Every structure is written in C-alpha cells, then in structure tokens.
Amino acid sequence: MVRREKWVTLLSYTAVLSLLTTGGVVAASPAKTDSQKVEASAGTTGNTEVKLQACSQDDAVADDSDTTMKSWKPLENKPVMEGITAIATGIIFDEAGYGWRPGISYAFTEDGQVWKWGYQSDENYEPQKLAGIKDAKQVTTDYVLTGAAEVWQIDEKKAPEKLAGLDKIKKIQQLDLHEGVLFLLKEDGTVLKWEKGAKAVEKVTKFSNIRDLYSSAFSLFAVDDQGKLLYLDGKSGELHTENVQVIDISGKVKQVAVDYTDRALIQTEKGEVYSYSTKKDKKVVRAAHADGATRMAVGGEGMYLIVKADGTVWGWGHNTLGMLGANLENELEEPVKLAGLSDITDVQAGTDHVIALDKKGNVYSFGSNMTGQLGRIPVTFDKWTELGELRDVKQVVTELDKPYFVRNDGSVWGFGLDRVPYEVKGPKKVKTMDSILDSPVTLNENGQIQLWTSEFSSCETLALPSRIKDFVGGEEHLLLRTEDDQFLTVEFSYDSAERGGLSVTTNLRPQKVETLKLDSKVAADVSKLYANLYTFFAVTKNGQVLYAERKNDEPFTSFAQIAGLEGIRELAPEYFVRYTKDTASVWAINDAGKVHEIQVYPESEGNDAGAIKVKLEPKTEEDIAMMSGRLRITKDGQIFEHEWEPLKKQKVAGPVRLISSLYDYAIEGPGSHYHVLVTEDDKIVFIGDNPYGKGQLQPDKVRQ
Structure with a gap:
C-alpha cells in the first residue's frame, strides 16, 4: 500500500467560494500540505456542492488547410x-x-x-441479390412470390425450394411472431394457411372474396371485394382464424399500411385516411391531413x-x-x-x-x-481502414457518440457524416478532453474545466478554487488534479429524458466535491490518469499503479497501490459491462512490452456492493508495443484484438503514435466497440464497429 505519513488536503469549497469572481475562475493560492487546513463552514459534512459559471469564448478559427478525407473504402467503388x-x-x-x-x-x-x-x-x-430467384413479385422473411404465382421458400444456407401444390397465388403474408405461419391469397379470393412442417395447406373459411392481404408480425389484415376491412388478431395470444373481426371504416378501403405491432394507416377509395392502433383500444382515428x-x-x-x-x-x-x-x-x-x-x-x-x-x-x-x-454505410471494419488525414493530433476522444480529435493548437475536430474533417465550434485552447454521462468535458490552457452540451453548442465552467492541470471522466464523477498535485472528485447528478425513443442525459449538475488522500511525494510523481466503470487509476513516473478506494456509493477516499506491478508506463482499461457488477479488466504494460491484467470488481453483488477490489492475474503477454482496451500492436508490427474474431492478426500499414478505444456494452441488448488510431504520418484509421455507421437521419442513396 502507499505510505500515508503525509496527507494532501484540499481547501473545502464552502471556505473558498469567496475566492471566485463573477466573471470567471480565479486560481487560489496553492494549499499548504504540512499542517494548515481550512475546514468547511458549520453545518456541512466536509463536502459541498461546486457551482457552475457561464463560459467565455473567443472567435479563433483553426487552420483547415492541412486536412484530407477519404470515402468509406468498402463502398467507394460501388x-x-x-x-x-x-x-x-x-x-x-x-x-x-x-x-x-x-x-x-x-x-x-x-x-x-x-x-x-x-x-x-x-x-x-x-x-446482395437473392440467389436462385427470378421474376420475384413479393418477399417475406422465408418466402418469395413470383410473377408466375409460385411460392418459393428461401434460406440463407441453401438454394430456394418451390412449395409444391401451390399455384395461382396473388399475395403472401408471413406472421413472424407466430412461428412464421404463412397466409396465401389466391387469385379467386380464397385465403390459405401454411405452417412449417404441415403436410398440407389449410383453407381459412372465415375469409372469402378477399382482394388484398396485409400483416404485422402478429396479425393479419384483409380487404374483401366490397372494401370491408377484416382483422385477425394475433397479439392477444393464439392465432384462431375463427376470431376474425371487422374494423369499422366509413367507406370502402383502398389500401392499408401496417407496422410490426398492428398500428395501421387505412385509406378509402375516396382518398380519406384513418389511423388505427390496438394500443388505443383498437381506436380508429380520422387523419384528414393525410387525405389524398x-x-x-x-x-x-x-x-x-x-x-x-x-x-x-x-x-x-x-x-x-x-x-x-x-x-x-x-x-x-x-x-x-x-x-x-x-x-x-x-x-x-x-x-x-x-x-x-x-x-x-x-x-x-x-x-x-x-x-x-x-x-x-459499412457497419464493421474488420481490418485497417483509413478514414482520412488530420495533422497535429495530440489526443483522440472516443467516449462520445463519435470520435473527436484535439490538435496541438487546442482546437477540437471531428469527422462529419460526409467524412470531411471540421473544426468544432466552441472549445478553444483545449489541453485535454474527456466526458461524463455522454457529455463532453474539456480542460483549457487556463486550467478551467468546462462542461459542454452534446453538440458543443454551449458550456459552463466549474467554479473551482485552483487551476486544474489534468482530469479524467468516470461514470458519474470527474477526477481532477490541481496544479499543486492535489486530487479531488466531483460527483454529478442528472435527469433523464426521452428523445426519439432514446433515453438521454439532461440537466447535468455538479454535486459533492471530495478530496482523495495521497502522500504528497507520490502525488507529485503521478504521470497519467485513467478511469473505468468502477474507479479511477493513476500511473506514477516510477511505474507504480494506484487505484481510488471506494465502498458502496460512498465517496472515493484515497489512492492505494496495486502490489506486484513495477515499471508500468501506461494502462488500458476495458470500459464495460454497464449496469452489472461484472469483473472489468485493466491492462498494464511496462517498457519491456510485458502486459499484466488487473481485474477490478465489487466485493459483492447488489446495491450494497462493498469495497472495490483489484486482483492481479498471473498470466502475462510479451512483446507488445502498444495497446488500447483489448487491441494489441506487437513489436514486430502485428495488430490483433483479444476475443474479437472479425479482426484477424495482420500487419499494420504504418507506425502508430496514438490509439483510443470505446467499449459500449450493457447488461442486455446490443453492444459495440471500436478503435481509432493515428499514424506517424497523420492518417486516421478505424478498426471495429463503425461509429458513423449506427445510423443517419439524412436520406441518401443506397449503393449496390
């Protein structure tokens, strides 16, 4: 453990707020570390809430004459x-x-x-084109209807197979949430039902003189030759064809559009439109604005x-x-x-x-x-993929919705959806950048910590008593290092809101400020800061690795040394899995290229998780030159990633000077991760899941 004869104690924030001006942050004099302490005012518990101040910005514009771009290689020739x-x-x-x-x-x-x-x-x-299919008229998950009124079963792993005994088929609908049952509308208006494994089709007697069929994942909609709309409800349970209902529409139905869960738009022959939703007690609502x-x-x-x-x-x-x-x-x-x-x-x-x-x-x-x-847009890059060129990059930030780049002049840059580099308007003279709760955080050359909105449209400055020289963002805390080598954490509260069906963080607010105890000599020797989902880490100039101790949701209290590690030059946290108490790995590499795995985990499961524990694994890696998360570049120039099969071990295309990684995995559902590399000749390289490939709101043309 780290020796603790001499503690560093930061000024309490109640006592130092008087040092702040209304126009900006004024650095307080460094706190003395031998015996002088300033206590919090009466009625406090030794921690207070830090305040925010409006940012002041200049209008400097970075030089963009030395940037290039490249289109996505997997699509550029298509x-x-x-x-x-x-x-x-x-x-x-x-x-x-x-x-x-x-x-x-x-x-x-x-x-x-x-x-x-x-x-x-x-x-x-x-x-890609469906192999073995010609003259297709309609397609579902497992079937194709051809212009010859034939039905073919399709499978990714074998050739299409024609369903025998089915002819003169006009339309097909497959209900995926009912084991893929297939309904077939014949040219004479009768409806057949085909279940996988069945010996023969079954005629649906409740349907006759049907003109058209539509379906969701659960249910079937049918329009007869009189324009009446029939509904076979499959959401409420078993699909019983005798339970056909009539949806009362004023006028003869011309066309229907249905989503996967039975919501529908219905248009009559007069052009009038109605909406229908089973989530509103099967309510039909006039949608006059859609007429015609x-x-x-x-x-x-x-x-x-x-x-x-x-x-x-x-x-x-x-x-x-x-x-x-x-x-x-x-x-x-x-x-x-x-x-x-x-x-x-x-x-x-x-x-x-x-x-x-x-x-x-x-x-x-x-x-x-x-x-x-x-x-x-490609979803995954399973090999070295160059995005473009951006010179003078000193930091890559991958913790946000897309990567950002801090350049030597303190400007922040990104790549747009068109893959063209652009300067982010707002942040200036940035020394380093990170994030908290999906919000950008920057440290500028004046020692100010600034919190930005997600699109950098505005910011607020943390009103702190000292200039900050380094920081790192954790789950709900920032770890700050002052100019006089004191360490403190700032806890944040936030609200959640729904936007477009997604939960987003709003109203991010700093709350408690706590100091971390650390021997002053060790504090001055810290060279790099890191974070994962459980705690913070520091590496010292002489190669020690420290982690911030914490129990349950109580404040971080002090730094402790991880025994058994010496001569470490950097760490590589793997930042996942969220919302669980799973073990999270952090890798430590020394100058000889030897890599150790540190496992970080809570003492127990549940809300009362106990203290954060660390364990050094006995197995090591050798001859590693660079690493980030599970990504490795070996001394002989090979690149690979542990436990990610798409990336086969391959030769790097050029010397690499920076790597940053994002791992975004949760307790359930999808996950993704990617790596951004900057080469010695300023190429920007992607490996992993494309951060620009998750989606786009601007319509554009599909390519072959």
Whole structure:
C-alpha cells in the first residue's frame, strides 16, 4: 500500500467560494500540505456542492488547410442502386426492448431480381441479390412470390425450394411472431394457411372474396371485394382464424399500411385516411391531413408516413430516432415534410429505418443502420481502414457518440457524416478532453474545466478554487488534479429524458466535491490518469499503479497501490459491462512490452456492493508495443484484438503514435466497440464497429 505519513488536503469549497469572481475562475493560492487546513463552514459534512459559471469564448478559427478525407473504402467503388421498380422492408425487431435496432430492406429490379440488405445471421449486411430467384413479385422473411404465382421458400444456407401444390397465388403474408405461419391469397379470393412442417395447406373459411392481404408480425389484415376491412388478431395470444373481426371504416378501403405491432394507416377509395392502433383500444382515428396520399407506411414506435401526389414525403406521430426531424418533439400531431426526399413514388418503414423509391428508380434510406439496413454505410471494419488525414493530433476522444480529435493548437475536430474533417465550434485552447454521462468535458490552457452540451453548442465552467492541470471522466464523477498535485472528485447528478425513443442525459449538475488522500511525494510523481466503470487509476513516473478506494456509493477516499506491478508506463482499461457488477479488466504494460491484467470488481453483488477490489492475474503477454482496451500492436508490427474474431492478426500499414478505444456494452441488448488510431504520418484509421455507421437521419442513396 502507499505510505500515508503525509496527507494532501484540499481547501473545502464552502471556505473558498469567496475566492471566485463573477466573471470567471480565479486560481487560489496553492494549499499548504504540512499542517494548515481550512475546514468547511458549520453545518456541512466536509463536502459541498461546486457551482457552475457561464463560459467565455473567443472567435479563433483553426487552420483547415492541412486536412484530407477519404470515402468509406468498402463502398467507394460501388455504384448507386438503379433500375428499381419496387421496395419493401422486413419485419425484425428487439422484442425485449434492450436497444437492438435491426432492419431488413428489399429492392426489386424490373426483371424480378431481388436485392436484400440488412440483418443476416452470417452478418453479411451489405446489399446482395437473392440467389436462385427470378421474376420475384413479393418477399417475406422465408418466402418469395413470383410473377408466375409460385411460392418459393428461401434460406440463407441453401438454394430456394418451390412449395409444391401451390399455384395461382396473388399475395403472401408471413406472421413472424407466430412461428412464421404463412397466409396465401389466391387469385379467386380464397385465403390459405401454411405452417412449417404441415403436410398440407389449410383453407381459412372465415375469409372469402378477399382482394388484398396485409400483416404485422402478429396479425393479419384483409380487404374483401366490397372494401370491408377484416382483422385477425394475433397479439392477444393464439392465432384462431375463427376470431376474425371487422374494423369499422366509413367507406370502402383502398389500401392499408401496417407496422410490426398492428398500428395501421387505412385509406378509402375516396382518398380519406384513418389511423388505427390496438394500443388505443383498437381506436380508429380520422387523419384528414393525410387525405389524398399516394402511398403510406407505418414504422418506428407509431411513426406515420405518406407520399403526396407531388412526390414529397410527410410524417407525424412518434419521432422515432429523430427520423421526422432531429430537433423536433417526441410526438408530432401535425405532419412535417421530410427533407432530402423528392419525386418519391413509394415509402416503406421498418421498425427503426425508412426506405423510399424515387421515379428514377433510386432507393433512399435513413434511420438506424445497426444491422446495415441503410445499405450505404459499412457497419464493421474488420481490418485497417483509413478514414482520412488530420495533422497535429495530440489526443483522440472516443467516449462520445463519435470520435473527436484535439490538435496541438487546442482546437477540437471531428469527422462529419460526409467524412470531411471540421473544426468544432466552441472549445478553444483545449489541453485535454474527456466526458461524463455522454457529455463532453474539456480542460483549457487556463486550467478551467468546462462542461459542454452534446453538440458543443454551449458550456459552463466549474467554479473551482485552483487551476486544474489534468482530469479524467468516470461514470458519474470527474477526477481532477490541481496544479499543486492535489486530487479531488466531483460527483454529478442528472435527469433523464426521452428523445426519439432514446433515453438521454439532461440537466447535468455538479454535486459533492471530495478530496482523495495521497502522500504528497507520490502525488507529485503521478504521470497519467485513467478511469473505468468502477474507479479511477493513476500511473506514477516510477511505474507504480494506484487505484481510488471506494465502498458502496460512498465517496472515493484515497489512492492505494496495486502490489506486484513495477515499471508500468501506461494502462488500458476495458470500459464495460454497464449496469452489472461484472469483473472489468485493466491492462498494464511496462517498457519491456510485458502486459499484466488487473481485474477490478465489487466485493459483492447488489446495491450494497462493498469495497472495490483489484486482483492481479498471473498470466502475462510479451512483446507488445502498444495497446488500447483489448487491441494489441506487437513489436514486430502485428495488430490483433483479444476475443474479437472479425479482426484477424495482420500487419499494420504504418507506425502508430496514438490509439483510443470505446467499449459500449450493457447488461442486455446490443453492444459495440471500436478503435481509432493515428499514424506517424497523420492518417486516421478505424478498426471495429463503425461509429458513423449506427445510423443517419439524412436520406441518401443506397449503393449496390
């Protein structure tokens, strides 16, 4: 353990607020560490709340003459998808609701070939044609209907197989949440039911003279030749065909659009539109603002879309993922025009993405791209992929929604959706940058800690009594190091709000400030700070590794040395898994290239988790030159990642000088991680899950 004969104690914040001015932060004189202490005022417990002050910014603009860009290598040689006559989306969603936002898209060519992109069990998400299928007219998860009125069963792992005994089929609908049961509409208006493994099809006697079929993942909608809308409810349990209901619509039904969970838009032959939702007691609501729509779609969590006669696309309802507008409310009662779409002839919506077809035969996509359903952005980089070039980068920050780069002149840069480097407006003279609760935090050359909104549109400065020379962000705390080598933590509180169906952090506020005890000589010797989901770490100039001790949700109290580690030059925390008490690994490397694994975990599970424990694993790695998380670059120039199969061990394309990694995994649902590398000749390189590939709200053309 670290010797504790001489403690460093910081001034209490109640006592030093008088040192602050209203126009900015004025550094207090360094606190003496031998015997002088300033106690908190009466009635406090030794910790107080730190305040925020408005930021003051200058208008300096960084030089962008030395930046370059490159398009995504996996797509740069692929042409835009053309000659498309029809589009469709598949039904796939996260039933558990843990944030997985998959999707499937289809496009039909004039000669009946089918392009498919999005979710595949083999994770080959890029657009590809369905093999062995010709003259396709309609496609579902497991079946294709051809122009010859035949039905073929499709499988990713084998050739299509024609279903015998089925002919003169007009339309098919598959209910994925009922074990893939298939309903088939014949040209004579009868409806058949086919279940996997069944010896024969079954005629649905409750349906007759049917003109059209539609379905969700659960239920079946049918329109008969009199324009009456029939509904076979499959959400309430077993699918009993005798329980067919009639949805009362004023007028003869012309077309229906249904989402995966039975929400629908219904248009009559007069062009009048109604919305329908089982979540509102099967209530039919007039949607007069959609009258005259040429095409309709329902997706997201109740997002309604229509194409007007002039080729524009309009939407209302739930603003899922911000697809109706990034800066709009969660719920929109009145339709808004979707930017970037014109001359549209059809629109189709998945659970979390939208595709649209224009009159030239091009397909546009926007929304989630978690499984490649947009068909134009790579999801994963399983090898060294250069993004572009950015000179004079001194730090890469990967803890936010996308990577940012701090340059030597103190400017902060990012890469936009077009892969063009740009300077972030706001932060200036930045010394280092990190984040807390998904919000950017910067330390400037004046020793000020500044908290920024997610898009850097505004900031506030922590009103602190001393200048800060280094910091790192943890889960709900910042660890700060003052100019006189004292260490303190600032705890934050926050609120949560829903935006576009996602929970976001709002109203981030500093609360308690605590000091950490550390021998003054050791404190002065600290060279680098780190954090993971449990605690903070420090590496000293002589190679010691320290961690911040803490019990339950009580304050961090002091730094303790991790025994058995010597000559360590840097650490590589693996920052996951959130919302659990799982063991988290931190790797330590020495100058000889030997890597040790430190396991960090709470003493027990549950809310009363006990003290944070650390354990040094006996197994080590050798001949490592650089590391970040589980990523390794060996001394002989090989790059690989532990336990991530897509990245095969390969030769690095050039010497690397910086690496930063993000691991974003939670207790359930999807996860991702990626690494950003900066080479000696200033190339920006990606490996892992594409941080720009999770989705895009701006419609753009799908590529082959």
